[in-house]
Amino acid sequence: MSGLRYAEVSQKGLKFLDLTSLTVEEFGQLVPGFEEAFQERMHEWRLDGKQRSGRGYTTYANCPLPTPEDRLLFILVYLKTNGLQVVQGELFGLPQNKANQWIHTLLPVLQTTLRRLGDAPARSMEQLAQRLDQSLVPREPEGQDRPPLFAMMAPNGASSVPKTRLNRKAIIAARKNAIP
Numbered sequence: 235m236s237g238l239r240y241a242e243v244s245q246k247g248l249k250f251l252d253l254t255s256l257t258v259e260e261f262g263q264l265v266p267g268f269e270e271a272f273q274e275r276m277h278e279w280r281l282d283g284k285q286r287s288g289r290g291y292t293t294y295a296n297c298p299l300p301t302p303e304d305r306l307l308f309i310l311v312y313l314k315t316n317g318l319q320v321v322q323g324e325l326f327g328l329p330q331n332k333a334n335q336w337i338h339t340l341l342p343v344l345q346t347t348l349r350r351l352g353d354a355p356a357r358s359m360e361q362l363a364q365r366l367d368q369s370l371v372p373r374e375p376e377g378q379d380r381p382p383l384f385a386m387m388a389p390n391g392a393s394s395v396p397k398t399r400l401n402r403k404a405i406i407a408a409r410k411n412a413i414p
Contacts, residue, residue, distance in 0.1 A: 237327030238311065240303035254310040261306065264347065269302035271346040281335050298328050299336060309340040 243250050244258050251257060256264070276291035299305045304326075312322050323333035348354040356362035 237298075238307065238325050240301060240307045243307065244303075253314065254307065255314055256310065261303075261310075264351075265302050265306055267347045267350055268306045268343060271343045271350070272302065272305060272340070275339070275343050275346075279339075281339055283335075283338060298326060298332060305336075305340055306344075308336060309344050312337055313344075 238253075243253065244261075247258060250261070254261060273291070276286075278286055280286050280291075293300055299308055308322075308326055311325065315322075317325075319333045319337065320330045322328075322337070323330045326333070328336070345354065356365055
């Protein structure tokens, strides 16, 4: 089966960085936790999103993403490029419906992995403030006010974009001033 494979792409450091935003070394540190979270998910859920009953998950010989590295590469490339599922499938040699299944399976796995490592994005202002207090912002002495995390900008005046008007029942968009 053709398509992007970790074994090939990892040999080209700059290309790998462009595709995933990670170096090969950083990627390697993420793989064990990702595979552990993947196996936990697949123990309970099937690839099509239904609860597993009966036999457990095994990687078949003709699996389109046979290694943990290929699975992590697949989801990181998807997140980095934010491409269409059809394009993602073509990159990895999958039809669109299978790309959809893998995306919906691997996104929660990646989120679980990042949470366990403490690298998940903050989901509220309070979490962000707490994270910034702990790692980046030096503590202020008591009694001093700290500026807000995000400064608010004053609203601008009315928009200078030409107004679009609608013409009668046919609702034809027209410019306010005709172009000569």
